Amino acid sequence: MADSYRQTTQAKLARMGIYAMLFLLALWFLAPLYVMLTTSFKSLDDIRSGNLLSLPQSFSLDAWKTAWDSACTGVECGGMKSYFGNSLKMMIPAVLISTLLGSLNGYVLSMWRFKGSDAFFMALLIGTFLPFQVVILPMAQVLGMLGLENSTGRLVLVHVIYGLQFTTLFFRNYYVTVPSDLVKAARIDGAGFFLFFFKILLPISIPTIMVCLIWQTTQIWNDFLFGVVFSSGDGQPITVALNNLVNTSTGVKQYNVDMAAAIIAALPTLLVYIVGGKFFVRGLTAGAVKG
Template identity: 75%
Template structure:
């Protein structure tokens, strides 16, 4: 029985290793290609290691690669994405926390209908909101700005964060909230003193979810931003599709990794907490 179990476990590990290899292979190709020279790329094969590791493609991708008619590299667009993503994540997460608290703990007339509408908002395709959102940004004077992109992502992401927090808060024992009310705690006191201290797991879920969605977004960035306000995903698309001169695959790969590094870092650091947060109630109810 022990031998059969050991063989079965070895087979499971072997299958997991093959799957991991399959998913990591594109990252390996991107990473090795980014450190190759153009001659090395032409003379070698896709899976070969660089003959001489060269970081010149990374320096060019960051500082001087052409993203269309501009040749200032990815650095400006990288910081655009940072300035867009950080406030959008924080604002949408806090709004979702308050909304989830309201629809789960403070029942009022129409609360179920409101939650249903927010739930429907999670399934509205990006394309449906493009025209009304463009008109709204025009009215507010935020068209083609980073602040406009922040507003767009806050509005679109609030439905998701509200759903996550609501489904987490319905698992919190009602006795805690009732005890607070008996002791004279009001709306905000209960929220800040009772619920927020136990909301760490779901905050991690929302931050990772929102960060990934907003940082990797291309459609909103290409539609609602222009020129120097564009995020890094749009700049990466422009760089890869630039057809002047020799095609520099090493620069393209380095640029793609630069664009993906923040989300890779977030998942490497906080990925296990994401799973814990989901199992703590983010998908229950």
């Protein structure tokens, strides 16, 4: 016990060193956010006369306004607002459908196992490691054959299909931990397949549902590959629009508008992270460690 009270100068120095390093690390992670924010409130003259770390000389919202409704993303010059809407329209149904299907799948794969269900789960698990490049060429052909022209519809379908392995994984891994006595009791009481699922299982799955919703929201909102391959023109999601804005604009480069647009594209997932951080981290570790 005496040891733990003996605070030598050396130990104090070591503690200070630890805090100093943690502080520096925090600065390194925060610096880009700081630069993005300050740049977005600067005028172009201000950007040229100042530097990355200098504060805006005069606080201006012009770049934000331009980024939202008049910045040019290629030939279109309507800002990010319609693409923001596209991403929302694609994300909401895709997240809800993939979560619902995933929870049902997890339910079957943990409590209604049948011959081959474990093999199926394995097959699904392997899918989490696929580089999507290996499926996008055929998918483009199939979407063409189906005659699905609408970008949002295409992206919802694709995101549901390639999100299922994760959503199923989350729920299956949670449901295998639910005591089997509960299942047996419910079956003896005559609770049917869906009754048991909706009345008993779903209410105790709220944390897993949160993990799944947050995971899917971040994945789908942040996706770029599917967006750039399967959508076109004014149906593109915000990540594609942002990339177009930053990398194809002609004339004077408006760095402040780029930064405002980037923050707009980042806001929804940042918000989700701040509000549901606990579930976000749990999803990352669960989704990552197991698959």
